Amino acid sequence: MDNRLTHEQEALLEDALNSYPLAPMPRSITMDVMARIQKDSRPALITWNDFVLSLAIAVCVGALFFAVQNLPPVMLTKIRIQWILLYQDFLVNARWLVPAVMFGLAALLSALTIPTLIQMTANRRR
Amino acid sequence: MSDNETTLIQKAQKGDHDAFAALVDEHQRYVYNLALRVVKDENEALDLTQETFVRAWTALPNFKGQSQFRTWLYRIVTNLCYNRLPNLRRSLNDLGDDVMEDIPETKFNAPADEFESNEARRHLHQAISQLDEQYRLLVTMRYQNELSYEEIAASLNLPLGTVKTGIFRAKAKLRNALAPLEESWTTA
Numbered sequence: 001m002d003n004r005l006t007h008e009q010e011a012l013l014e015d016a017l018n019s020y021p022l023a024p025m026p027r028s029i030t031m032d033v034m035a036r037i038q039k040d041s042r043p044a045l046i047t048w049n050d051f052v053l054s055l056a057i058a059v060c061v062g063a064l065f066f067a068v069q070n071l072p073p074v075m076l077t078k079i080r081i082q083w084i085l086l087y088q089d090f091l092v093n094a095r096w097l098v099p100a101v102m103f104g105l106a107a108l109l110s111a112l113t114i115p116t117l118i119q120m121t122a123n124r125r126r
Numbered sequence: 127m128s129d130n131e132t133t134l135i136q137k138a139q140k141g142d143h144d145a146f147a148a149l150v151d152e153h154q155r156y157v158y159n160l161a162l163r164v165v166k167d168e169n170e171a172l173d174l175t176q177e178t179f180v181r182a183w184t185a186l187p188n189f190k191g192q193s194q195f196r197t198w199l200y201r202i203v204t205n206l207c208y209n210r211l212p213n214l215r216r217s218l219n220d221l222g223d224d225v226m227e228d229i230p231e232t233k234f235n236a237p238a239d240e241f242e243s244n245e246a247r248r249h250l251h252q253a254i255s256q257l258d259e260q261y262r263l264l265v266t267m268r269y270q271n272e273l274s275y276e277e278i279a280a281s282l283n284l285p286l287g288t289v290k291t292g293i294f295r296a297k298a299k300l301r302n303a304l305a306p307l308e309e310s311w312t313t314a
């Protein structure tokens with residue numbers, strides 16, 4: 001393939017790429033878009049959903065706190081005993097869970113951070 | 127970005143619907159074209175275009191004007207395309223970046239025969255529409271939406287070298303598509 005042919009090919013390619021037509025729109029979408037944005041207003045700083053969810057969580061935490069404060073001392077002691085027994089049982093029979101949980105947490109943390117770090121590195125290269 | 131567009135963006139950011147409608151009118155054709163070239167379906171492309179502008183409206187208060195408005199819109203539409211075509215993102219990333227130098231762009235030097243020239247153009251237009259989706263996206267952004275390599279890289283969040291490599295390979299594929307036609311010219 002000689003240079004003249006390559007140059008001609010390049011010229012043909014550039015011409016074809018530059019003359020490739022923009023697709024005509026079947027219809028304007030302006031009205032559809034405007035109808036949708038009039039219905040979906042921009043989100044405020046917090047939405048009603050966020051507010052209700054936060055309120056529900058706060059109420060649950062508060063209720064738990066007051067329930068613990070008002071439990072009879074005998075029941076509190078029983079709960080404490082059961083908790084100690086469970087902890088001891090865990091230490092004796094399921095000690096392997098400690099490294100497994102730690103490894104799982106490390107894997108989760110890596111999965112959450114490594115893609116972002118790769119992205120940041122790619123952006124810096126660019 | 128023209129002063130008029132900047133004014134329209136500022137008004138739209140404050141909630142002016144008419145200003146935003148003017149921006150939609152101005153840019154919808156290019157956004158639609160980009161979506162259509164990637165998804166190759168008119169209805170899906172219209173859906174994507176509409177969704178792009180709805181998302182743009184929601185995110186407009188965060189638009190700081192660091193990039194061009196149209197580049198920002200193309201970023202939204204390509205992200206939506208990634209959702210529709212999960213392999214597109216991977217295909218773009220897999221292009222690599224082995225072409226780092228600028229691709230020379232020659233001026234059109236008309237072939238001797240006008241008929242041959244028109245035939246080649248039609249043939250190449252057909253070949254462009256049959257390119258893989260990642261190449262169609264890059265070629266459309268470069269040649270139809272007239273973005274610079276840097277703007278394409280920013281829109282697609284890709285390294286500049288990857289964009290150049292993609293366009294270089296798209297041209298190589300088109301060059302291959304031209305080969306049978308050239309043989310028919312030489313044998314004629």
